[in-house]
Each structure stands twice: as structure tokens, then as C-alpha cells.
Amino acid sequence: MAKFTSDIEIARAARKKPIQEIGARLGIAAEDLVPYGHDKAKVSAGFIARQQDKKNGKLILVTAINPTPAGEGKTTTTVGLGDGLNRIGKKAMICIREASLGPNFGMKGGAAGGGMAQVVPMDEMNLHFTGDFHAITSAHNLLSAMIDNHIYWGNELEIDSRRVVWRRVMDMNDRALRDIVVNLGGVANGFPRQTGFDITVASEVMAILCLARDLKDLQARLGAIVVAYRRDKSPVYCRDIKADGAMTVLLKDAMQPNLVQTLENNPAFVHGGPFANIAHGCNSVVATTTALKLADYVVTEAGFGADLGAEKFFDIKCRKAGLKPDAAVIVATVRAMKMNGGVKKDDLGTENIEAVRKGCANLGRHVQNVKKFGVPVVVAINHFVSDTEAEIQAVKDYVATLGTEAVLCKHWAQGSAGIEDLAHKVVELAESGHAQFAPLYPDSMKLLEKIETIATEIYHAGEVVAEKSIRDQLRQWEEQGYGELPICMAKTQYSFSTDPNLRGAPTDHTVQIREVRLSAGAGFVVVITGEIMTMPGLPKTPSSEKIRLNDQGEIEGLF
Structure with missing residues (x-):
């Protein structure tokens, strides 16, 4: 791998197999695939409908600590774990979201993994892919018109x-x-x-x-x-506007999951892409439920940190789709622990065991929160070359005090060979029968009480503040029959609080509700807090300034 300098160069050198061959491993015949070129295809609705009576495999959620500029690698770990499970002899699939063009050309970068744990074709996945997002945009704006x-x-x-x-x-x-x-x-x-x-x-x-x-x-x-x-x-x-039929026509093909492959030629569904700090942040129910019929283990991820992604995965997606996760993986890095412990980004390469221990409070909060849902947890330490043995051990020791295990993973550099230990641990947890999944709150709870439950139980807030107009709006929706809907919190991904600069594990902070929106079709109430914007802006120096075609017509600068 040393000759490659970027994820896209690694992806470009991948030895991909024809997508029909990947489909055949899952029992999908060529006629049930709608190919988009040689390396990606949609799975037909007819095939999906014929799988419904099959037994479900085990569902594994990959989530993470609050993201930091140090990098956590949640998608990379999701892909690596899928490869790792296949490596140890399990029939496993990966389910992740599609990438949004906005963040790709802004500052976030791609959403296909990294290093030797990627889904390919990475460049197409991070651009137009199979046109799903364009179809969603068109359907939405048709209704507007x-x-x-x-x-x-x-x-x-x-x-x-x-x-x-x-x-x-x-x-x-x-x-x-x-x-x-x-x-x-x-x-x-x-x-x-x-x-x-x-x-x-x-x-x-x-x-x-x-x-x-x-x-x-x-x-x-x-x-x-x-x-x-x-x-x-x-x-x-x-x-009432009579737009639902035409919108469904525009979305007919977009509803079909996209089948692609990892660098190690293992199958992956990449489908859907709601933001996790604005929307519910999970890949499609169709992709996940279909994968559970086709594989013994399905590894999926939820967006951003567990306070947003995992909570919404459990309280919205699993509640609505009847899913019951068998195990959860929380991704963390030594570098991120140091940042949460007060170390500046430029100093992360220097050993600082005390900062690691201090920063582990953020990880501990996420571990405890996920356990509240009755799902067994393991921590994946996504390895960086700058990590020292003492720092890694400090994380392991801290996690052990929570009654949980932390496993060092080197999938970015070594692919599936570097994540075998985590794969074995996930199998152990999933097969243990210890999962007793339950959402955080019942459907019957009042909308404001649901908001307060998330804020106090997951964010450890001291209070929730809402203007009278917002409280009145929530009561009105309850009177209209929407009281049993779950809550979708729109909150900064960088902190348990609504202040993106408040790292670690803050307590007794205030959650200020700025706005509430009813998503009656999706089936949840969106609660907007802090400075969250549903239309992001570009940074001063956007990634798009560095993205271009080289002399060979290949894409450069995309992640």
C-alpha cells in the first residue's frame, strides 16, 4: 500500500469483480440485477419481495464517539468489519448510506470508507452514483412547483x-x-x-x-x-395537491438498493442518505431488511456520534421497521480521546496518556447510552500510526472499567487481516443472546416528554427550554393524531450539548429548542436546536477547489 498516497488512488487500483458475480454470491440472479455499468447495480423490487419469508441474519450497528478534527473512521470500520467477518468464514454484508454532493465539495469528504477498507467505485459513489439523490431532488421540487x-x-x-x-x-x-x-x-x-x-x-x-x-x-x-x-x-x-403519484414514479428506481463491493470483493448495499444531525441518519430500511435475508451478518452504520446516529437508529429506524440489533460497535481513536482531553490538533502526535484518560469520558458516555437500549457493546480502537502502546492500553483499561472490551483494529492499513479480533468479538456478542433491545421511550409518551427524555438520558442535559409557541405546536400535533410519532433531534454532531465547542461529557447543560417541524410522511417530529442549519454553507476553502481531472481523465482531490 505504500505506493499509494490517497484513498482514491487505492480505490482506483482495486481489482473489482463483475457485479453479477457479487450478486451471485448472495443468490441474486443476473436477471434480478439492473446494472449501472460493470461494477454497480440495483436489485429489483421483485427479487426483494420474494425474500420476505426467509430468516433474518444478525444485525450489527457501527456507531462512534462525537466526531473531532482528529478523525474517527466510522465508515472505514463498518467496511473493515464486514470484510473481517467474511474473512473468518461468516456470510456478511455491509449497508451504508450514499454520499451527498454538498459535503463532498465542502469539507467532509467522501463516504465510502478509507485505506484498505473501502467500498468501490469510490469516485462514482461520492458523485452522481446511480442518480438516487437527483430523483429525490426532482420529486421534492415537483411537489414545490x-x-x-x-x-x-x-x-x-x-x-x-x-x-x-x-x-x-x-x-x-x-x-x-x-x-x-x-x-x-x-x-x-x-x-x-x-x-x-x-x-x-x-x-x-x-x-x-x-x-x-x-x-x-x-x-x-x-x-x-x-x-x-x-x-x-x-x-x-x-x-390533496395530487402530487404523490407522480413523485412515486420519479422515485421508482431510486427505491431499489444499490449493490456494490468492497476492495476485497465482498457485497455491500449503498442506499439512501439522510443527514444524521438534521434527519435520522440511516441507510434505507429496504436495503437493511433485504440484506438480513441474504446474509448471516449485516453490518450497518448510523451517522455521526452515538448521541445522534445510534439514538435515531434505535428510536426511529428500528422502531418503525421492527428491527432488533444484536450487537453494537462504538468506534474511537486515541487521537480523538486526546482532543476530547484538551490537546490541540497540532500536538496530537505527541504521547499524552493523561489527556487520553481525560478524553475517555466522551467514549464512556456513549458506551453507557448504547447499553440503555439493551444492546451488547464493544469498542473498536481505529489505529493510527502515531498511537503509542501506553495510550492504546489507557483506552482499553478505561473501557474495561465499564464492563466492556476495547479491541485494537488496523483495517485501514491491513484490510480484513487487521480487524479479525473485532470480527470474532462481534460474533461472540451477537450469538450470546444477551441483546434485549428496546427503544428509549414508548410511543404513548407526550412529544415534549420524549424530547426531554432524549435530552436528559442521552445528552445528560439539565433542562429543555421551549417557547410557548413551540409547546402549543407540539400539543396541537398531538390533538391531530401525531402524538405517537418518535422524535428526530437536529443537533450539532460535535458535542453532547447544543454547543459544538463543548467537548468531553458535559452535564446539566441547557437544550434550547429553536423550531419544530412535522414530518408526517416520514413519521417523526423534527426538533431543531442550537445553530443547526438545514442548508449548510461552504467553508472558506472548500474541497471543491482541489477537485479536478488529471491528464489521464481521472478524478483527483476527491477524498
């Missing part, structure tokens, strides 16, 4: 144009579009109103696609989207 068109042609539904809650989306970071006015230019262009754009991965259509069981369920959920309110505050639905 039909709402304004309905108002223009007489407004039979008596929509209050001041209360249109359906915004527009695009899959790019563009802060200039957060708040805009549309329909300017006179009578011919409609009635002016204030609106804005969100990023596609924050769209309710994205969330719906990732939670829908099939096309029939998809259309029903799309129809249930609340798009606006009348003057009497009664809701207007997508089905």
Missing part, C-alpha cells in the same frame, strides 16, 4: 400562502438560498411569498424513501406529507 401552481390557478384548497411549510431542495451547500422570496415579477408569476432551500439530504422525501417498505408504502407516506395550512390552521397534504 405543484403547490405554487395550485395557488396560482385559483387555490381551490384555500391554502394560506403565509403558511406553506414545504420548501425546495438541492444537493449542494449554498447558504445564499436559505431564505428567499419566490414568485416575484408580477401577476404572471404568482403570489410572492417567503421560503427557502434545504439540502436534499434534509428533505422529508429522503427520509420517506429510507423508511418506506415498498412502492405502495412509499406513495402512502408521500401522500401524508403536510405541505401547508389553511387560515383555520387545518393541514393540507401532498395527496
Whole structure:
């Protein structure tokens, strides 16, 4: 591997097998694959429907500590663990999300793993891939256009144009579009109103696609989207606008999971991509439930740290899809422990055992939180060459005090050979029968109480503050029949609190609710806190400045 300098160079040198061969390993015949070139394909809806009576495999969640600039490698560990399970003789699959163009051209980089633990084709996965995000964007904006068109042609539904809650989306970071006015230019262009754009991965259509069981369920959920309110505050639905059928047509192919492979030619579904700090942050239910019928072990990930990704995976995805995880892996790095312990990024290469011990509080909080859901936990220490034996041992010793084991993993450099120990431990946990999964709160709990439960139990907040208008809105939704919906917290990924600069394991902080949004089609209530934006902006020096084609026509600078 020494001759390669970047993840994309490693991916470019991969010896990929024809996607039909990867499908055959899972029992998917060539006629049940819809190929997109030679190395990726969609799995037909007919094949998926025929798998429903099969027994489920074991479901393994990979989550992480709060992300830091030091890097954690959650997706890399997800891919590595899938390869590792196959290496030790288990039939395993990987299920991850698709990448959003916005962050790829902003600052986050790709979402296909790294080093020798990647899913390929990495460059296409981080760009247009099979067009799923474009289909979601088009379906979302079709509904936007039909709402304004309905108002223009007489407004039979008596929509209050001041209360249109359906915004527009695009899959790019563009802060200039957060708040805009549309329909300017006179009578011919409609009635002016204030609106804005969100990023596609924050769209309710994205969330719906990732939670829908099939096309029939998809259309029903799309129809249930609340798009606006009348003057009497009664809701207007997508089905009232008569957009649900056409939107389903646009999403027909996007509903089918994408089959690709790892560097070691093991199968992976890459499908869906809701943001974890804005939306529920999990790959599609269709991909996960199908994988569970095709493999003995399914390794999937939840976005960002366990306070966001894992909580939403358990309380939203598993609750809605009837999934029961058998084990969870929490990814951490020595470097991140040092950052949480107060070490600056430039000093991370210097041994500092005391900072490691201090920073472990963040990891410990996540371990304890995941255990609250009744899921057995193991910690994966994603190895960096700068880690010292003493620092690694400090993490292991700390985790042992929690009644949990930390396993050193070297999959980035060694692929599956570097993660065998974790694979064996995951099998041990999954086969132990100790998993007794249960969501954090019952459906019947009041919406505000659900918010307070997440804030106090997971974030360890001292209080939740909400204006009277927000409390009234939550009560009104309960009266309209939405009280049993789960909560989707939109919160910074960098801290347990709503302050991104508050690292470690803070307690007794305040969670300020800024806004609540009803996602009736997806089936959850979005609670926006802190400075979270549903349309991100580009950084001062975006990644896009370095992305280009070289003389051979190959992509450079993409992760």
C-alpha cells in the first residue's frame, strides 16, 4: 500500500469483480440485477419481495464517539468489519448510506470508507452514483412547483400562502438560498411569498424513501406529507395537491438498493442518505431488511456520534421497521480521546496518556447510552500510526472499567487481516443472546416528554427550554393524531450539548429548542436546536477547489 498516497488512488487500483458475480454470491440472479455499468447495480423490487419469508441474519450497528478534527473512521470500520467477518468464514454484508454532493465539495469528504477498507467505485459513489439523490431532488421540487401552481390557478384548497411549510431542495451547500422570496415579477408569476432551500439530504422525501417498505408504502407516506395550512390552521397534504403519484414514479428506481463491493470483493448495499444531525441518519430500511435475508451478518452504520446516529437508529429506524440489533460497535481513536482531553490538533502526535484518560469520558458516555437500549457493546480502537502502546492500553483499561472490551483494529492499513479480533468479538456478542433491545421511550409518551427524555438520558442535559409557541405546536400535533410519532433531534454532531465547542461529557447543560417541524410522511417530529442549519454553507476553502481531472481523465482531490 505504500505506493499509494490517497484513498482514491487505492480505490482506483482495486481489482473489482463483475457485479453479477457479487450478486451471485448472495443468490441474486443476473436477471434480478439492473446494472449501472460493470461494477454497480440495483436489485429489483421483485427479487426483494420474494425474500420476505426467509430468516433474518444478525444485525450489527457501527456507531462512534462525537466526531473531532482528529478523525474517527466510522465508515472505514463498518467496511473493515464486514470484510473481517467474511474473512473468518461468516456470510456478511455491509449497508451504508450514499454520499451527498454538498459535503463532498465542502469539507467532509467522501463516504465510502478509507485505506484498505473501502467500498468501490469510490469516485462514482461520492458523485452522481446511480442518480438516487437527483430523483429525490426532482420529486421534492415537483411537489414545490405543484403547490405554487395550485395557488396560482385559483387555490381551490384555500391554502394560506403565509403558511406553506414545504420548501425546495438541492444537493449542494449554498447558504445564499436559505431564505428567499419566490414568485416575484408580477401577476404572471404568482403570489410572492417567503421560503427557502434545504439540502436534499434534509428533505422529508429522503427520509420517506429510507423508511418506506415498498412502492405502495412509499406513495402512502408521500401522500401524508403536510405541505401547508389553511387560515383555520387545518393541514393540507401532498395527496390533496395530487402530487404523490407522480413523485412515486420519479422515485421508482431510486427505491431499489444499490449493490456494490468492497476492495476485497465482498457485497455491500449503498442506499439512501439522510443527514444524521438534521434527519435520522440511516441507510434505507429496504436495503437493511433485504440484506438480513441474504446474509448471516449485516453490518450497518448510523451517522455521526452515538448521541445522534445510534439514538435515531434505535428510536426511529428500528422502531418503525421492527428491527432488533444484536450487537453494537462504538468506534474511537486515541487521537480523538486526546482532543476530547484538551490537546490541540497540532500536538496530537505527541504521547499524552493523561489527556487520553481525560478524553475517555466522551467514549464512556456513549458506551453507557448504547447499553440503555439493551444492546451488547464493544469498542473498536481505529489505529493510527502515531498511537503509542501506553495510550492504546489507557483506552482499553478505561473501557474495561465499564464492563466492556476495547479491541485494537488496523483495517485501514491491513484490510480484513487487521480487524479479525473485532470480527470474532462481534460474533461472540451477537450469538450470546444477551441483546434485549428496546427503544428509549414508548410511543404513548407526550412529544415534549420524549424530547426531554432524549435530552436528559442521552445528552445528560439539565433542562429543555421551549417557547410557548413551540409547546402549543407540539400539543396541537398531538390533538391531530401525531402524538405517537418518535422524535428526530437536529443537533450539532460535535458535542453532547447544543454547543459544538463543548467537548468531553458535559452535564446539566441547557437544550434550547429553536423550531419544530412535522414530518408526517416520514413519521417523526423534527426538533431543531442550537445553530443547526438545514442548508449548510461552504467553508472558506472548500474541497471543491482541489477537485479536478488529471491528464489521464481521472478524478483527483476527491477524498
